[in-house]
Amino acid sequence: MLTNVEHIGIAVKSIAASNELFTKLLNVSPYKSEAVESEGVTTSFFRVNQTKIELLEATNPDSPIARFIEKKGEGIHHLAFEVDDILAEMERLQGEGFTLLNETPRRGADNKLVCFLHPKGTNGVLVELCQEIKE
Ligand SMILES: CC[C@H](C(=O)O)C(=O)SCCNC(=O)CCNC(=O)[C@H](O)C(C)(C)COP(=O)(O)OP(=O)(O)OC[C@H]1O[C@@H](n2cnc3c(N)ncnc32)[C@H](O)[C@@H]1OP(=O)(O)O
Ligand SMILES: [Co+2]
Numbered sequence: 001m002l003t004n005v006e007h008i009g010i011a012v013k014s015i016a017a018s019n020e021l022f023t024k025l026l027n028v029s030p031y032k033s034e035a036v037e038s039e040g041v042t043t044s045f046f047r048v049n050q051t052k053i054e055l056l057e058a059t060n061p062d063s064p065i066a067r068f069i070e071k072k073g074e075g076i077h078h079l080a081f082e083v084d085d086i087l088a089e090m091e092r093l094q095g096e097g098f099t100l101l102n103e104t105p106r107r108g109a110d111n112k113l114v115c116f117l118h119p120k121g122t123n124g125v126l127v128e129l130c131q132e133i134k135e
Contacts, residue, residue: 002089006082006112006130007045007052011065012074015044015057022046022053030055034109041065043109054080054109078116080128086113089129093117105131 012018015033023029026048035042040063044055056077058066068077083089086105094100099118108114112130119126 001085002081002083002129004050004082006080006128007054007110008076009054009056009078009080009126009128010075011068011072011077012055012057013069015042015055018055018057019044022055026053032110035059036107036109038106039063039065039108041109045110052110078126078128080114080130083129083131086115086129086131090115093129098122105129107133 010018019030023046026046028046028048030044030046032045033043034045037059040058040060041056042059043057046053046055056065058069060066065077090100090105099121101116101118105113105115108128108130111133113133114131115129117127117129
């Protein structure tokens with residue numbers, strides 16, 4: 001089951017510059033910065049009450065973020081939902097006809113297992129499912 005919007009992903013050219021901008025905008029500093037090599041990104045997380053913002057900068061030209069910025073410029077990249085059981089949710093969504101971009105959950109940032117749905121099947125919105133990894 002989807003429980004809430006976990007974060008909004010924003011593609012940026014420079015995390016350093018965008019950290020400064022979002023710190024001013026949100027009046028709060030980032031609580032975490034983390035690279036996710038498998039995704040070719042480095043991330044920076046802000047929290048405003050229950051809402052999280054994830055800034056993403058590409059770490060190589062093949063990164064999905066690099067391709068996105070090349071095509072569309074900086075901006076909102078994806079909407080991430082928290083799920084309580086990512087495998088069950090992936091199965092449900094696949095049954096509903098959505099296209100999963102990964103067959104099994106993969107390690108994301110901020111201690112999560114993640115899976116993405118193709119934006120072509122979600123009205124042009126890249127959707128990410130996130131399940132907290134319980135140590
Ligand atoms: C996991 C770490 C972190 C976390 O939260 O834990 C992250 O969030 S990492 C985020 C970066 N990783 C990903 O985005 C992985 C999933 N994304 C992909 O597999 C690709 O980006 C994909 C398949 C969405 C697009 O692939 P690609 O860019 O190579 O293909 P195209 O350029 O041909 O795009 C196809 C079609 O989709 C449209 N598109 C691309 N990206 C987005 C987007 N973010 N939102 C909406 N639409 C998107 C693109 O414009 C093309 O449409 P068209 O009409 O043909 O132009
Ligand atoms: Co994300």
